[in-house]
Amino acid sequence: MKVIVFKENVFNALYSIFAILSCVALGRVCAFYAPLLPSSLYGLIIFTFALHLRIFNAEKIKSSVIWCIKNMAVCFVPAGVGIMNHFELVKQFGITIVAITFVTTFLLLTLVGLHYQRYAEREE
Amino acid sequence: MVEIAELMNTHILSSIAAVAGTIAIFQFTWAVQRKLNVIWLQPMLISILAIIVFLLWQDISFESYFSHAGLLNALLEPAVVALGFPLYQHLGTIAKQWKSIILVLMIGAFVAIISSFIITMLLIGDYSIAVALSLKSVTTPIAITIAEQLAGNTAITAFTIILAGFFGAIVGPPWLTFIKVTSPKAQGLAIGAASHVIGTSTVSNISYEHAAYSSLALIASAVITAIVSPFIISFLVTLF
Numbered sequence: 001m002k003v004i005v006f007k008e009n010v011f012n013a014l015y016s017i018f019a020i021l022s023c024v025a026l027g028r029v030c031a032f033y034a035p036l037l038p039s040s041l042y043g044l045i046i047f048t049f050a051l052h053l054r055i056f057n058a059e060k061i062k063s064s065v066i067w068c069i070k071n072m073a074v075c076f077v078p079a080g081v082g083i084m085n086h087f088e089l090v091k092q093f094g095i096t097i098v099a100i101t102f103v104t105t106f107l108l109l110t111l112v113g114l115h116y117q118r119y120a121e122r123e124e
Numbered sequence: 125m126v127e128i129a130e131l132m133n134t135h136i137l138s139s140i141a142a143v144a145g146t147i148a149i150f151q152f153t154w155a156v157q158r159k160l161n162v163i164w165l166q167p168m169l170i171s172i173l174a175i176i177v178f179l180l181w182q183d184i185s186f187e188s189y190f191s192h193a194g195l196l197n198a199l200l201e202p203a204v205v206a207l208g209f210p211l212y213q214h215l216g217t218i219a220k221q222w223k224s225i226i227l228v229l230m231i232g233a234f235v236a237i238i239s240s241f242i243i244t245m246l247l248i249g250d251y252s253i254a255v256a257l258s259l260k261s262v263t264t265p266i267a268i269t270i271a272e273q274l275a276g277n278t279a280i281t282a283f284t285i286i287l288a289g290f291f292g293a294i295v296g297p298p299w300l301t302f303i304k305v306t307s308p309k310a311q312g313l314a315i316g317a318a319s320h321v322i323g324t325s326t327v328s329n330i331s332y333e334h335a336a337y338s339s340l341a342l343i344a345s346a347v348i349t350a351i352v353s354p355f356i357i358s359f360l361v362t363l364f
Contacts, residue, residue, distance in 0.1 A: 073325045103243070112341075116305075
């Protein structure tokens with residue numbers, strides 16, 4: 001019984017990898033011919049519609065994707081470490097850039113959040 | 125110390141060390157955060173700070189670390205594609221509300237671009253920095269392309285994108301809850317719009333609804349900004 005479950009899990013994981021990587025590939029093709037969006041966002045859109053149109057079986061993909069989303073934050077760490085290359089910029093322009101970034105991000109968060117919260121409450 | 129730096133530059137094992145080390149630090153901080161339940165102990169932020177301190181201490185360049193930890197960076201693209209799953213699950217509800225979602229994200233994009241540009245012009249007075257800061261809320265590849273087109277400073281664009289991402293990811297959820305924005309849809313949209321994919325990856329752990337709406341905001345804001353920012357910025361330039 002355990003062997004069957006294990007085999008099924010392995011199959012589902014491989015199936016998910018195939019599904020995601022084929023969307024990554026298609027995303028790259030789209031980004032090459034229509035460079036409005038980066039390939040990963042095209043891939044995201046294609047994956048959503050492929051699931052919606054039942055080209056891929058969502059049930060088989062579910063557990064792998066949950067694992068993937070739960071752990072994806074670690075993939076941003078190497079790029080984030082890139083901040084260390086910009087210490088000079090902060091020295092040059094002072095803390096003003098950092099402050100403007102914080103204030104305007106705060107503004108955007110509050111505006112979009114409050115606006116949609118009101119809409120969501122009205123809907124309910 | 126020099127030996128570790130040399131090893132990092134020459135040995136193939138260093139790739140495994142860089143990837144495994146990054147994952148180990150991340151998992152460790154995550155475990156500690158879950159145990160202590162403290163907001164500021166954000167695994168992504170703490171891992172980055174710890175690695176920066178380590179690299180500076182060992183005199184290892186970022187380029188060297190990044191080339192060795194390239195595997196993790198390569199996984200970024202499939203990981204972003206995987207966000208299509210929560211989006212698919214909420215496609216039905218989103219389809220019903222698409223007009224209000226697009227409207228709020230359009231207002232958001234306009235306010236983000238205009239406020240950042242004007243404040244930067246008033247405080248720093250440099251056009252290339254103002255362009256860089258107006259584009260910080262969208263995902264890196266798009267922002268860099270637009271910054272290049274509009275003669276913005278791409279290094280500052282890259283830096284502020286990461287800053288905006290982490291800021292929204294860490295402060296976003298507690299701040300939104302504090303101002304009584306408790307709906308997962310509203311929280312997801314706000315964080316996706318302000319903190320792009322870094323914010324999205326963080327709130328995706330809260331709930332699937334967060335993940336779906338944040339992914340949607342990420343895509344829609346990127347498209348809206350790519351289309352409207354050249355017009356808004358060319359107009360704003362005439363004011364200064």
